Amino acid sequence: MSARASRLGYLAALALGAPGCFYGDAINERPSAEIERLDTGVPVRGGSLSFRAVVDDPDRDPTEPTWRFEACNASDVCAADETGSDPTFYVTVPSTVEGMPTTRVVVNLAVADVFGAEARPPQRLELDVVNNAPSVVVQRRGRELGGAFPPDVPIIVSARGDDADGDDVALTWELFPARDSVPGDRRFEVLPDPASGGEERLLLPDVDGEWIVRVTVDDAIDARMVDLPILVVPDQPPCLGALDPLPPPASSALLLDQTRRFSVLVVEDDLDVFPAPPPGDPYLGLAGFRWSVRAPGATSYVEVDSDVAALELDPAQYSPGDRVDVRVEIDDRVGRTIPCAEGTSACSIGQDACLQRQTWSLEVR
């Protein structure tokens, strides 16, 4: 039997044993209260929190909660930010308190019933607040083909830090060059402030291999780093693209019955292309051409022109029935030896579909 019941029993017995009437005021009891957190997860700066007051009043009296929310910094300086009187309490964690990052929040709940009885003790919930880590976006631009860059061609690396808490962020750059890089031969320079904000560096890799640019962003509380891999591959040989006319298949010959123009319309390359890149292009140059002719009856070719993408041939130079071969070879700034034999009409340094030599065999009429 509870103390309350025994006390009532005592009063009832007293009343039964005494003549007359007994009057007594009903005794109001205090409510009890607890704070229930509705959201989950670690509180973060700038994040939202929600709470509910769990109240029990023995007398079933109406109750009213009083909420008070404080945010504190690492110096234990706290500031009251929010108050409320609804059963449910929503707050946003401020990013700073007195200019310093918020590290802790305190939620106080006081509950009283309509008769003024207050819950004891007052409810207090302290929560540690964690910092939103800063973020950084790192990008690269340059003569990137198939995810790789040629050496000795500038690569622009841009980075911009951000912090959800609004903290100032600082960027730190580190370069991890490829294994064979020579410090004096590579460049990693600061570029003037980019229009988009953030920072930019110019990387001029001196050797092929895997390079890494590490950018660390720091908001003075947390730091995050991002590694930007930059794959530098040896310069790729240029590839003959569209040709006009199409070279004939092996052992066949096109007819040279009028002056004809043999053209390379397209050279694709990581560095040197055709048609010419726009003037001032920071990366691209113009492909090189070598035109050779094997005269009727000759066994070897003679170079007849260079640095142009077409060769014209007049049948009047020859006699009807003559066989003439026109050959084009392309190159870029690197300069390579084409490995095929003199008589091979089509040749690829990489032994793939990327050709550096093509030949038009012609029969004069």
Added chain:
Amino acid sequence: MSRHPGLASAALVAVAAACGGDMAGDDDSPDAGGNDGAVSCIAVVSFEPMTAQAPATIVARSDVFNASGVLTYAWTVKKNGADVPFTALDADSRDIQFDAATAGVYQVDLSVGLDCQAFHGDFNVQQPGANTRVVRLRMVPPTAIAAPPQERTIIVPGGADYAAGILTLDAGNPYPVQVRDGAAAPVAGYLRFTSRATPDAVVEAFSGTSGSASVRLVAGRYDVLVVPSSSALAPRVVLDWDPALGQLLVDSGTALGGSVLDAAGAPVAGARVSLMSGTVPSTVATTAADGSFSLRWREGSAIEKITVVPPSASDLPRLDAQVELGALAAVTIRHASVPISDVGNTLIRVGGAAAVSTDVLVDLSRASCGTVRDGTTVLAQAIGSHRRTLRTDAAGRLPASRFVDGTGAAFIHSTGPGARVALALPLGATVDAAAVVTISGRVLRSGGTARADARLRATLTGPLAHTGAPIPTATAAADGRFTIALAAGADYAITIVDPTADDATLDIDLAGVGTQDLGDLGLPAALTVSGEIRASGQSVGARAVGLAALCHLACTGIERSRPLGEAVTDPAGRFVVAVPDPGVSQ
């Protein structure tokens, strides 16, 4: 949400074709817009007026098809990358207008949200009084795209850049072709398909020993030159051929026999005899020991050109004659008795110095070096010629070599641009060629200011033009001035190229050059033609397509193959090519 809900999706395709190009500039292909027929939300824009001259106020009206919900109209109008102000004509900016103060290409973009396909279009505003130039755009796809080379003709107005819209690269169809002779036997040979619609875009193929070939052609009719590998069959042109027919027939044509004799009437063995009737070649016959030959040909014009090339060991000159063969079955080709001289031991000097160990191209010809006869009737006189390259010895003297006593010239591959000298045989003990001459001038932009870094390239022309001749080059200095050393007395074509392509290429023909100042050479103004190339059936651009802008009118022969400008499509299929500006009439 369409403002014209009655428009069917078929209309959508037609309107979508305008996306990416001006109202007049798009290709005529029905799938140029790339719409695959799926009904999806799409924004389209029409312009008023449809063709405009600057200055003009342009109204751009939008329609959005197959959308649902509230649209947000976000417009941008740009010219040469700079924003052009516009004003909304409605509360929600469905329609806008902008002032096209100057001629050129206005890029109009409209996004309406809701995942609708945005509109990107180029609108051409012309210069008042613009002249026009017809330009052929030759498109040569990379091997990754199965399509034949093909051409489109566009009319470019002068005075401002021009957007050509979307050009469709027609995939054509692979046609199986069977080449047969009169007995239905397979014929191997060379095939040249010349489109009747675009005759410059030829397609070449070969039939194998089975007589079959597979050739990818754009639909249409073709003139087909068939040159059989067999000398028993005459080459022919099959006119107005439909690829769907699939078969090409050749036969032995007309036989032409006869003999080749020297001046004394002795047979010439090992001589090559051929003729050209119009553009149709004959077979190439080689004379037998008795000088006889037999070739096959087909009449392609009234006059035939007959050529006889004696064996290289012979002193006899090559003979070329124009003759009307008609129905003749045999001719006698007889060399005339003309003086022949040995040039051996002649000292070659350039600028007074011996040209030692130097190649010398000697080109000489003489009229009436032979005859083409029908029996005793002379049908034609033949021009005789010798053209050989000799190498001087360590003293600068020519080796022994016999030439017809004619006139002509020699080109001496001495250092630098080489040297040219006129010749008339017999030669004296010494041939003196003048030293190089210097041509100077100043290259100006089309605007009149100096054009630095312009590149000059001089190519020999005329009878001495030959593959392997020196090609002098020069680069204009900062003030536009240049000097270039050339072979004195030679004929040249000088090409001056603006490396920035701001201006067009300038071609100059110089005959018999001597030292001279060409003065101010103004580069022709250029404008850019931009557009996008799409493979047929694709709604995205085709990359790495080679594009050459070529002249269409007032050019013949090899000029039709020399590009006015060249470009390659970028990964989005777009291209920009510079062409000469046809200008504006005052």
